[in-house]
Amino acid sequence: MxxxxxxxxxxxxxxxxxxxxxxxxxxxxxxxxxxxxxxxxxxxxxxxxxxxxxxxxxxxxxxxxxxxxxxxxxxxxxxxxxxxxxxxxxxxxxxxxxxxxxxxxxxxxxxxxxxxxxxxxxxxxxxxxxxxxxxxxxxxxxxxxxxxxxxxxxxxxxxxxxxxxxxxxxxxxxxxxxxxxxxxxxxxxxxxxxxxxxxxxxxxxxxxxxxxxxxxxxxxxxxxYRATEKVSxxxxxxxxxKGVSHYPDFILLMLARFLFLTAPATASLFFKPYLEGPGDLNNPKFGLSFIRPTVNTAGQLEVNAGASLSIILGIVILTATLAAYPFSVLSEKTGRKRMIFIATGIGFVGAIGLLIPAIWISSAAETARTLSGFEAQQSYLDPVRGTALLLVILFGACIGSSWGAFMSVDWAFATDLIPADEAGRFMGLSNLATAGCQAFGAFVGGFVADSVLGYNGLFVLIGIYYITSAVILTRVRETRGRARQQVKTEAALG
The missing domain is CATH 1.20.1250.20 (MFS general substrate transporter like domains)
Structure with a gap:
C-alpha cells in the first residue's frame, strides 16, 4: 500500500x-x-x-x-x-x-x-x-x-x-x-x-x-532506504x-551511438567560432565570418554570433523533436536499423552540406578584397551572408532531425537488446557513450579546427563519424519479442 x-x-x-x-x-x-x-x-x-x-x-x-x-x-x-x-x-x-x-x-x-x-x-x-x-x-x-x-x-x-x-x-x-x-x-x-x-x-x-x-x-x-548489507x-x-560482456549487440550499439552522437556534439560545440570566423578579410585561415563584423571602441574588429547561434540551435532542437515521434513509430513497422540508417544519411547530408556556405563566402571574399574600404567590402558580402546563413540553418536542421530520429529509435533499440530486469543498470551505462561522445568530439575537434584543415576539415570529419557509425551498426542483430529472449538465453549460456 x-x-x-x-x-x-x-x-x-x-x-x-x-x-x-x-x-x-x-x-x-x-x-x-x-x-x-x-x-x-x-x-x-x-x-x-x-x-x-x-x-x-x-x-x-x-x-x-x-x-x-x-x-x-x-x-x-x-x-x-x-x-x-x-x-x-x-x-x-x-x-x-x-x-x-x-x-x-x-x-x-x-x-x-x-x-x-x-x-x-x-x-x-x-x-x-x-x-x-x-x-x-x-x-x-x-x-x-x-x-x-x-x-x-x-x-x-x-x-x-x-x-x-x-x-x-x-x-x-x-x-x-x-x-x-x-x-x-x-x-x-x-x-x-x-x-x-x-x-x-x-x-x-x-x-x-x-x-x-x-x-x-x-x-x-x-x-x-534500509540496506541489508554494506557496500563500499x-x-x-x-x-x-558486471556481466555486460554477455551482451555484445548492446556493446556494438553503444559504440555506434558513441560515433553517431559525436557528430552533432562536435557540430554544436564549434558552430559559434565557425559562424564568427576571424572577421578580417585579410585573414584567410578559416574563411570569412557569417556575421558582419563591427569596430569596437578600441578600434578592433569584433564579431558576435551569439544571437544567430541561439536561433540556429533552437531550430536544430525543434527539428530534433519533430523527427523523434514519426521515426520511433516507423521503427516499429520497418525495423530499428533501417530508420537509424536513414537518420545517418540525413546527418551526413547536413555535415557535408555545411561546407557549401563556407566555400561560397570564401569565394565572394575574393571579389570583396578587390574593393576599396572596409564598408564597401562588408556591404558586398552582406547579401551573401544572408543566403549563407539560410543554408547553415537548412543543413543544421538536417543534423538536428537526424539527431532526434536517432535518439528516439536508439533508445528503443537498446531496450530490445538488454535483459528487462536490469534495464536501469544497462541504460545507465549508456551514458558512457552519450557523455563520452562530447568529450571525444571536443578534444579531437579542437585540434582539427586549429589545424590547416580548419572548419571545412571539421565537417568532413563529422561526416566520417556518421559513416563509421553506420558500418558498426551493420554488425548489430535486430531482435525483438522471441528473438530478444533468444539473445538473452544465448548470452546466459555464453
Whole structure:
C-alpha cells in the first residue's frame, strides 16, 4: 500500500511496487518530478556552445596563443566530460545504497546543487584559464553527482503504470530546458556584451537550479532506504559493469551511438567560432565570418554570433523533436536499423552540406578584397551572408532531425537488446557513450579546427563519424519479442 505523505501535495514513496499501479497519480506530480531536469538542461543547453567559447577566448590566448584557442577549449571540455562519464553512473550506484533519512536521492541532489552554485561563481569570475578550468571541472563533477542520483528518483516514487507518462514529462522538461538554455545566452550576449551577458546567464542558471531544487525537495518525498548489507562506494561503481560482456549487440550499439552522437556534439560545440570566423578579410585561415563584423571602441574588429547561434540551435532542437515521434513509430513497422540508417544519411547530408556556405563566402571574399574600404567590402558580402546563413540553418536542421530520429529509435533499440530486469543498470551505462561522445568530439575537434584543415576539415570529419557509425551498426542483430529472449538465453549460456 502507499505511504500517505504528511503534506497532501507531496509525492509520497510507494510500497510495495506490486500495488503501486492502483495508486492515483495526479498530473502535478509529473511536473514536480520533471522540474529539476529543466534546470540541468537549461545549464548545458548553451553553456558549451555559447558561454564557454566567450569565457575561454581571452583567458586561453595568453597561454595557448590566438591560433590555438579551440585547442584550449577542447582540452578543457574533454577533461570535464570525461569526469562526467564516470561520476554520473558512480553517483547513481552509490545513491542506490544510501540510507540517509531524507531518502536515497535528495541528499545527493542538495549537495550537488550547492556545489554547482560555487562552480558557477568560479567560472563566471575566473581571471585566468587555469581558474576557469578548475571551475568547469567542479561544475561537471558536482552537476553529475546531483544528476546521477536524480535519475533514480522517478523509478523510486512513480507507480509502474505511470512511468510512461513520467518519462514523457522528463523528455518535455529536458527539451524545454535545452531550447531555453540555447537561446537565452545569445540574447544576453547581444544585449549586454559577450562576457557580461555570459555572466548574467550563469546567474540565471543558479536561480533556476535553486527554484527547481527547492520545489523537488519539498514536494517529492522519499522513503529512507534500509540496506541489508554494506557496500563500499568502489564496489557499487564497479558492479555496474558486471556481466555486460554477455551482451555484445548492446556493446556494438553503444559504440555506434558513441560515433553517431559525436557528430552533432562536435557540430554544436564549434558552430559559434565557425559562424564568427576571424572577421578580417585579410585573414584567410578559416574563411570569412557569417556575421558582419563591427569596430569596437578600441578600434578592433569584433564579431558576435551569439544571437544567430541561439536561433540556429533552437531550430536544430525543434527539428530534433519533430523527427523523434514519426521515426520511433516507423521503427516499429520497418525495423530499428533501417530508420537509424536513414537518420545517418540525413546527418551526413547536413555535415557535408555545411561546407557549401563556407566555400561560397570564401569565394565572394575574393571579389570583396578587390574593393576599396572596409564598408564597401562588408556591404558586398552582406547579401551573401544572408543566403549563407539560410543554408547553415537548412543543413543544421538536417543534423538536428537526424539527431532526434536517432535518439528516439536508439533508445528503443537498446531496450530490445538488454535483459528487462536490469534495464536501469544497462541504460545507465549508456551514458558512457552519450557523455563520452562530447568529450571525444571536443578534444579531437579542437585540434582539427586549429589545424590547416580548419572548419571545412571539421565537417568532413563529422561526416566520417556518421559513416563509421553506420558500418558498426551493420554488425548489430535486430531482435525483438522471441528473438530478444533468444539473445538473452544465448548470452546466459555464453
Amino acid at each position: 502507499q505511504t500517505t505523505p504528511a503534506n497532501p501535495h507531496d509525492i509520497g514513496p510507494l510500497e510495495p511496487e506490486s500495488t503501486a499501479a492502483a495508486t492515483p497519480f495526479p498530473a502535478r506530480n509529473y511536473v514536480m518530478i520533471a522540474l529539476y531536469w529543466f534546470s540541468l538542461s537549461f545549464l548545458w543547453g548553451g553553456f558549451l556552445s555559447v558561454v564557454l567559447p566567450v569565457l575561454n577566448e581571452p583567458l586561453a590566448t595568453p597561454i595557448f596563443g590566438s591560433n590555438n584557442i579551440e585547442t584550449a577549449r577542447g582540452i578543457m571540455t574533454g577533461i570535464g566530460l570525461i569526469i562526467a562519464m564516470f561520476v554520473q553512473p558512480l553517483a547513481g550506484a552509490i545513491s542506490d545504497r544510501s540510507t540517509h533519512p531524507l531518502g536515497r536521492r535528495r541528499p545527493f541532489m542538495i549537495v550537488g546543487t550547492l556545489g554547482v552554485f560555487v562552480a558557477l561563481a568560479i567560472v563566471g569570475l575566473a581571471g585566468s584559464w587555469w581558474i576557469l578550468l578548475l571551475g568547469y571541472v567542479l561544475l561537471q563533477l558536482l552537476d553529475n553527482v546531483s544528476q546521477g542520483a536524480y535519475q533514480g528518483l522517478m523509478p523510486d516514487v512513480v507507480p509502474d503504470d505511470n512511468r510512461g507518462k513520467a518519462s514523457a514529462a522528463l523528455a518535455i522538461s529536458q527539451l524545454l530546458g535545452t531550447l531555453v538554455g540555447a537561446v537565452i545566452p545569445g540574447i544576453l550576449q547581444g544585449v549586454f556584451g559577450k562576457i557580461p551577458g555570459s555572466q548574467i546567464d550563469l546567474v540565471l542558471v543558479g536561480i533556476v537550479f535553486a527554484i527547481t531544487l527547492t520545489l523537488t525537495v519539498i514536494f517529492v518525498k522519499e522513503k529512507p 562506494a568502489w564496489a557499487a561503481g564497479l558492479s555496474m559493469f
